[in-house]
Amino acid sequence: MTPPRDPISEELESLVLxxxxxAGRIAHDRGLHQxxxxxxxxxxxxxxxxxxxxxxxxxxAGYVRRTAISAALDIIRRRRVDRNxxxxxxxxxxxxxxxxxxxxxxxxxxxxxxxxxxxxxxxLAPPRRAAVRLYLDGYRREEIAELLHWSDAxxxxxxxxxxxxxxxxxxxxxxxxxxxx
Amino acid sequence: xxxxxxxxxxxxxxxxxxxxxxxxxEQLEQIVTGAGSETERLALLEHVLRCPACGPELDLLRAAxxxxxxxxxxxPATRWLAIAAVAIxxxxxxxxxxxxxxxxxxxxxxxxxxQALSLxxxxxxxxxxxxxxxxxxxxxxxxxxxxELLSTNGELLAGWNTPDTTAAIPxxxxxxxxxxxxxxxxxxxxxxxxxxSSIVRFSVKQ
Numbered sequence: 001m002t003p004p005r006d007p008i009s010e011e012l013e014s015l016v017l018x019x020x021x022x023a024g025r026i027a028h029d030r031g032l033h034q035x036x037x038x039x040x041x042x043x044x045x046x047x048x049x050x051x052x053x054x055x056x057x058x059x060x061a062g063y064v065r066r067t068a069i070s071a072a073l074d075i076i077r078r079r080r081v082d083r084n085x086x087x088x089x090x091x092x093x094x095x096x097x098x099x100x101x102x103x104x105x106x107x108x109x110x111x112x113x114x115x116x117x118x119x120x121x122x123x124l125a126p127p128r129r130a131a132v133r134l135y136l137d138g139y140r141r142e143e144i145a146e147l148l149h150w151s152d153a154x155x156x157x158x159x160x161x162x163x164x165x166x167x168x169x170x171x172x173x174x175x176x177x178x179x180x181x
Numbered sequence: 182x183x184x185x186x187x188x189x190x191x192x193x194x195x196x197x198x199x200x201x202x203x204x205x206x207e208q209l210e211q212i213v214t215g216a217g218s219e220t221e222r223l224a225l226l227e228h229v230l231r232c233p234a235c236g237p238e239l240d241l242l243r244a245a246x247x248x249x250x251x252x253x254x255x256x257p258a259t260r261w262l263a264i265a266a267v268a269i270x271x272x273x274x275x276x277x278x279x280x281x282x283x284x285x286x287x288x289x290x291x292x293x294x295x296q297a298l299s300l301x302x303x304x305x306x307x308x309x310x311x312x313x314x315x316x317x318x319x320x321x322x323x324x325x326x327x328x329e330l331l332s333t334n335g336e337l338l339a340g341w342n343t344p345d346t347t348a349a350i351p352x353x354x355x356x357x358x359x360x361x362x363x364x365x366x367x368x369x370x371x372x373x374x375x376x377x378s379s380i381v382r383f384s385v386k387q
């Protein structure tokens with residue numbers, strides 16, 4: 001077997017590819033644009049290669065994560081600046097990174113049922129509300145646990161109780177009576 | 182209402198930007214890293230999950246964090262560890278391949294090795310004719326293997342599970358001549374943990 005010509009290059013490229021593979025899965029699940037991911041990968045390549053030039057002495061596991069998060073933060077800051085959005089804006093009118101804001105017509109189309117569901121979610125206790133929002137937004141249970149830094153048992157407990165509270169609140173308004181178990 | 186109906190109505194309710202300031206990028210980082218109090222992070226999330234501007238920013242940070250976490254599972258800590266790891270792997274694979282070719286029966290390959298999952302073929306930089314066969318050393322306790330074919334930017338092109346330690350990339354993957362691809366294998370063990378091989382880049386002959 002022929003050994004790789006440049007073990008460090010191979011290792012760095014392999015690292016970036018593994019990163020791309022897993023980050024790409026989240027980006028796909030959450031509907032992020034490929035350009036956002038590409039920009040992140042490019043930032044990482046540049047930073048890793050700079051580290052390589054410096055001898056790679058600090059390329060520990062923690063370094064990779066810090067570098068990746070730092071690269072993402074820089075992209076977010078640049079996007080905000082590009083849009084001329086002040087970092088502290090009172091109206092919350094910033095353009096999204098990728099997801100379009102619903103227009104007035106879409107907002108008018110929202111059904112009364114959808115509004116009631118939304119209001120019932122807002123009435124939940126904060127920990128349960130966060131779990132329920134994430135769940136209804138399409139996050140898997142293990143992703144919810146990861147994002148909220150909860151154990152699986154706590155996540156399961158708060159999510160299921162939150163969903164039960166939500167159904168009870170809707171039932172009190174006569175919504176879903178025929179389907180609630 | 183079942184979960185799907187709840188999700189549909191919740192999404193239909195739209196996500197107009199909530200009142201109040203957008204969190205600073207560093208505050209979004211807090212959510213991902215778990216820094217600060219839970220109360221503080223829940224308050225930040227309450228904004229982010231309703232805000233069409235902040236939501237995708239949080240997703241980008243999550244992608245960065247999770248991508249790094251997955252990538253660093255097999256990353257050496259220092260330059261010298263990297264060199265040592267590659268050297269050991271190279272010598273190890275070479276020894277095993279030679280041993281396998283000379284005298285060991287086929288069953289020895291299936292016996293496996295406790296930690297490292299290494300590909301036998303293709304090798305890094307191979308320029309090979311289709312059909313491309315992927316072969317790897319077995320892992321002790323593996324219940325199944327997943328082979329994944331990726332584009333060079335990490336996009337999943339094809340993936341399939343097999344209990345065997347060799348598999349041909351199916352025609353449905355439509356490998357294009359002279360284009361580069363990456364392939365890797367992940368073993369799922371009985372305790373549901375995973376062991377992954379390195380990613381091997383190869384190209385296909387015309």
